[in-house]
Amino acid sequence: MPATKQPSVTTHQPLTALVTGGGGFVGRAVVNQLLARGDQVRSLARGDYPDLAECGVEVWRGDLADATVVAQACAGCDVVFHVAAKAGIWGHYRGYHDANVVGTHNVLTACRRHGVSRLVYTSSPSVVFDGRPMSGVDESVPYPARHHSHYGATKALAEQAVLAANDKNLRTVALRPHLIWGPRDNHIVPRLLRQARAGTLRRVGDGTNVVDTTYVDDAARAHLLAADALDHNPRAGGRPFFISQGEPTPLWELIDRILTAAGHPPVTRTVPTRVAWVAGAVLESLYAVLRLRGEPRMTRFVAQELATSHWFDISAARRELGYTPAISIAEGLSRLRDWLQTEPE
DSSP: OOOOOOOOOOOOOOOEEETTTEEEEEEEHHHHHHHTTTTTEEEESSSSSOOOOOOOOEEEETTTOHHHHHHHHHOOOOOEEEEOOOOOOOOOOHHHIIIIIIIHHHHHHHHHHHOOOEEEEEEOOOGGOOOOOOEEEESSSOOOOOOOOOOHHHHHHHHHHHHOOSSSSSSEEEEEESSSESSTSSSSHHHHHHHHHHOOEEESEEEEOOEEEEEHHHHHHHHHHHHHHHHTTTTTTTTEEEOOOOOOOOHHHHHHHHHHHHTTOOOEEOOHHHHHHHHHHHHHHHHHHHHHHSSSSSOOHHHHHHHHHHEEEOOOIIIIIIOOOOOOOOHHHHHHHHHHHSOOO
């Protein structure tokens, strides 16, 4: 009887990968997963991250707006994960444009100059958000005529440049992970906990709006899958992909669960959407006219984000990238709770 032919096993060929923003929340998760599979990793970031060097990462320090340092960091790389960006809800347009648009053009130019064959860009659903509810939309939804934040506007410009650059020499893809959270989060969770401790957290709207989110390890894994897909799936190049847990959940229910994981009571006070929007408009004007430091407690963009549904169809990522969420919201919350117990208040 002839022997049964066994399927061949494809082994991963180690890559040299650059991660911009490798010391940040998402960037570090990408770095960790690259190291775990045996790739050689570089990080380019403005800050100093000695712990990365201790893990064997080649650390470059510099600003994305500096074309020279970006080009040097890209030299000799097989793939670039462009994760770094200026995020936030407030600030001057110039700062967002320099980091998100100029920085991305510098990365694209450096990839061309040094023959980098693959580029994975970390985008955001903010690039298509126009303030109205978005329930189950896919990647066919167009960019809006007007964005409601400098972050969304500049990320959209950068995403379009990345996708337009896709060709046979440089294959590109843009990922749109939604509301990334988990241990080491330096944005969503800390903001919620600060407001909870201060007693200023309010539920905006009627609380029925549904969102989806992305656990940080799944967001990072999507990046590696996208890089691999660019190597073998011609349908992946030049396209954006929404990424999430695939578990649309009422936003304020999820916020209450995060607060519970941190040992805080749920949100009980509410404010109507229109009131929050008007308060945001007033605070934006005051900060602009008086040139106040920091950021307003509320903006029009945040009011819209907190009161509207925004969740996305991830079928394309499942089909073309092989992405399947691995960490449920319940498991993610358990991991978050364990991490928060080790963090000082």
